[in-house]
Amino acid sequence: MKSYDIIFFDLDDTLFDFRSAQQAAFSKVFEQYKLNDIEQYEKSYRSISKVLWRDLENGLISLSKLGSERFRRLFVEHELELDDVTFNQDYLKFLGEQTHLVQGAEKVIKELSHKRLAAITNGFTDVQISRINKSPLVGRFEHILISEATGFQKPQAGIFDVAFEKMKITNKAKVLMVGDSLTSDMQGGLNYGIDTCWFNPNAVENLSSIKPTYEVNHLEGLLDIVK
Structure with a gap:
């Protein structure tokens, strides 16, 4: 050896344990915006996020763009009228609290x-x-x-x-x-x-x-x- x-x-x-951290932060930010059906949104978000993080590895998107883009795509998919940049900032704040x-x-x-x-x-x-x-x-x-x-x-x-x-x-x-x-x-x-x-x-x-x-x-x- x-x-x-x-x-x-x-x-x-x-x-x-990022899965647990992501779920906790996701729940907190959606509760802050008084949105229901969190499980439905989270499933879509995971799929969108997976694609974008792979794009990041391949140099197809910047990290700063990835942050808001994942929520922009989510909001389009579910017809939610929310500001993706602000929402992402709030999400990251909650994510930073998860250990x-x-x-x-x-x-x-x-x-x-x-x-x-x-x-x-x-x-x-x-x-x-x-x-x-x-x-x-x-x-x-x-x-x-x-x-x-x-x-x-x-x-x-x-x-x-x-x-x-x-x-x-x-x-x-x-x-x-x-x-x-x-x-x-x-x-x-x-x-x-x-x-x-x-x-x-x-x-x-x-x-x-x-x-x-x-x-x-x-x-x-x-x-x-x-x-």
């Missing part, structure tokens, strides 16, 4: 405290920083690299360039990227020449050409790889 000194962690759906963690996340981060840890995540800076600061993960990362702040998103090499520069990393062989997304985390790490660990809690079959170095179904499995 190789020895890793530096671990890059994705945040959403790797350390943070739901994936099972085992706090334990894994604590047990790896002797390693150099960094968070590398796609998303909105204020939201991600707020969630980390309100969670048990506060103070655990040497650096937090967020796509909005760096100007690059995984799988782009630029966000890894920033991480390597900030952490003064010279040996790629000592770095491991951990994340749930094959197309973002795993592809980004592989393209950059670092080892990767795919967190696959639902044991989804990998039918893609992307081949992670390791795969774990429980976060605790990471400890057997890096300790």
Whole structure:
């Protein structure tokens, strides 16, 4: 087993339970606007958001545009006369308050405290920083690299360039990227020449050409790889 000194962690759906956070924030913002049938809207939103986040990975849309565009499409689909920009701002405010963690996340981060840890995540800076600061993960990362702040998103090499520069990393062989997304985390790490660990809690079959170095179904499995 190789020895890793530096671990890059994705945040959403790797350390943070994003599905729970999204549901909570979605419910709060729709309640604020006194809208019913939240389940109906949420189902449509998830489909729209999935497409847009994939477009972001492929460089087809900017993060700033994505935020309001997902709600614009939702409102058009359901014939709601609401301002998508303001609605998105309110949604992000509620999202930043959510600190739901994936099972085992706090334990894994604590047990790896002797390693150099960094968070590398796609998303909105204020939201991600707020969630980390309100969670048990506060103070655990040497650096937090967020796509909005760096100007690059995984799988782009630029966000890894920033991480390597900030952490003064010279040996790629000592770095491991951990994340749930094959197309973002795993592809980004592989393209950059670092080892990767795919967190696959639902044991989804990998039918893609992307081949992670390791795969774990429980976060605790990471400890057997890096300790």
